[in-house]
Amino acid sequence: MLDLRRERLTRYIEPLREGGSLPALAEASDGFKYAVKWHGGGHGPKALIAELIGGEIARAAGLRVPELVLLDTDEQFGRTEPDPEVQDLLKSSRGLNLGLHFLSGTLTLDPYVNPVSTDEASAIVWVDALITNVDRTVRNTNMLVWHSSETWLIDHGASLFFHHSWSKSPHEAAVSPFPYIKDHALLRKAERLDEANIRLRSIITPSLITGITDAIPDEWLVRDDISISPSELREAYRSFLTIRLDNSDRFTDEAIQTRKNIMR
Numbered sequence: 177m178l179d180l181r182r183e184r185l186t187r188y189i190e191p192l193r194e195g196g197s198l199p200a201l202a203e204a205s206d207g208f209k210y211a212v213k214w215h216g217g218g219h220g221p222k223a224l225i226a227e228l229i230g231g232e233i234a235r236a237a238g239l240r241v242p243e244l245v246l247l248d249t250d251e252q253f254g255r256t257e258p259d260p261e262v263q264d265l266l267k268s269s270r271g272l273n274l275g276l277h278f279l280s281g282t283l284t285l286d287p288y289v290n291p292v293s294t295d296e297a298s299a300i301v302w303v304d305a306l307i308t309n310v311d312r313t314v315r316n317t318n319m320l321v322w323h324s325s326e327t328w329l330i331d332h333g334a335s336l337f338f339h340h341s342w343s344k345s346p347h348e349a350a351v352s353p354f355p356y357i358k359d360h361a362l363l364r365k366a367e368r369l370d371e372a373n374i375r376l377r378s379i380i381t382p383s384l385i386t387g388i389t390d391a392i393p394d395e396w397l398v399r400d401d402i403s404i405s406p407s408e409l410r411e412a413y414r415s416f417l418t419i420r421l422d423n424s425d426r427f428t429d430e431a432i433q434t435r436k437n438i439m440r
Contacts, residue, residue, distance in 0.1 A: 178232060178391035182246040185212070185273075188254035191262055198265055201278060202254075204247055210275030212247060213333065216268030221396035222340065223333035224274045229413065230307045230332025231276075232388045237303050237376050239296070240328045242277040246393065249273055272393050276330060285319035285327060287361045292327055297365035298372040300329065305354045305427040306380070306420055307335040317361045338416060346412045350419035353430035363435050373428040382418045389414040 183204040192199045192211060200212045215221045228244060235241045254266040285292075292300075300319075304312050311334035312318055318331040338349035357363060366372075389410055397406035404412070420427070 178387050184248045209278040212275045214269035226335040227333045230335040245275045247273045247275045282320035282322045285321050294367040297362040298368040301366040302372040309335040310356045313359045314361045346416040350416045354427045357431045358434045385417045
């Protein structure tokens with residue numbers, strides 16, 4: 177099973193208001209700063225689960241992702257924050273949250289300006305199609321440039337959108353293509369999608385997926401909106417990703433054809 181570090185949040189620094197669920201910059205007991213995602217935010221623990229799964233699959237694929245750390249929050253944390261909206265969020269997020277190691281001095285990646293190799297672009301597009309990430313667009317790339325040229329991926333909370341609605345079974349959602357790939361910021365640069373599909377299928381294995389889904393904290397798997405147990409919900413994530421992996425030719429072909437269409 178994936179072994180994530182666990183720390184305690186000690187100092188609230190400031191809200192990161194560009195995020196939809198009001199993430200924050202905070203310091204933890206290890207002395208490092210983190211961009212914190214709260215389980216009491218707009219999409220609740222689902223966004224944290226998507227962040228964990230998407231980030232760790234991308235990391236396994238050899239892409240740069242800030243370290244993900246489990247962060248405990250007690251009732252004293254952030255009490256001096258004057259904003260009532262933030263106070264309400266912190267109260268509803270007591271317990272276990274998720275942090276991304278804060279990368280100081282980064283810039284937002286511009287796909288038209290910052291160089292990204294065709295191999296890296298193809299891997300990023302393929303991973304985003306696997307996890308159904310709808311939020312890697314030109315308008316909001318969720319990619320950073322660090323140390324002048326390194327591409328770092330952040331914010332996978334909009335991935336796995338099947339878990340926002342159970343009108344489709346995980347199996348039905350898993351075998352579908354991913355038409356939203358047309359909006360991907362790096363699709364034009366993704367010239368080696370076939371090669372990425374072959375290479376990454378040998379890395380992102382069912383056993384890797386099981387290890388990542390087993391790392392989801394039990395408290396994030398409690399849902400009030402559906403009648404499903406935490407163990408069944410964990411299995412649904414594992415099943416969705418495994419079936420989608422088995423059918424990767426579908427979303428790869430979709431991305432290749434879509435790229436051909438936009439390059440004409």
